Amino acid sequence: MSLERIQLNLRLDRHPELFDALKEVSETTGVSINSFAIHALKASLGLEVSTTQPGSSSELASLAAKVEALEKRLEMHHQVLERLAVTPMVL
Numbered sequence: 001m002s003l004e005r006i007q008l009n010l011r012l013d014r015h016p017e018l019f020d021a022l023k024e025v026s027e028t029t030g031v032s033i034n035s036f037a038i039h040a041l042k043a044s045l046g047l048e049v050s051t052t053q054p055g056s057s058s059e060l061a062s063l064a065a066k067v068e069a070l071e072k073r074l075e076m077h078h079q080v081l082e083r084l085a086v087t088p089m090v091l
Helices: 016-029 033-044 057-083
Strands: none
Touching: 016 033, 016 057
8 A cells, every 4th residue: 555645835936924924933833834834724624623722832823923924914905005096994
């Protein structure tokens, strides 16, 4: 019985901020980018229940990375709106 090696290669050249956030979370938590990505994919697809305790350092690091990614996306949206001469709402 042979084991098939399945790989998923992601092109992140248009999303350098995502790769930077992955590297930072990986370095902060001591978890490889591969393991983090697999865990994130499983969690987002509902295939895995989170095993982290609320408030744990790995959960906080994950949340911090998500907040940072959302802030960067919001900034990009603001820049697009500015180019379109639309005033963005300030929350």
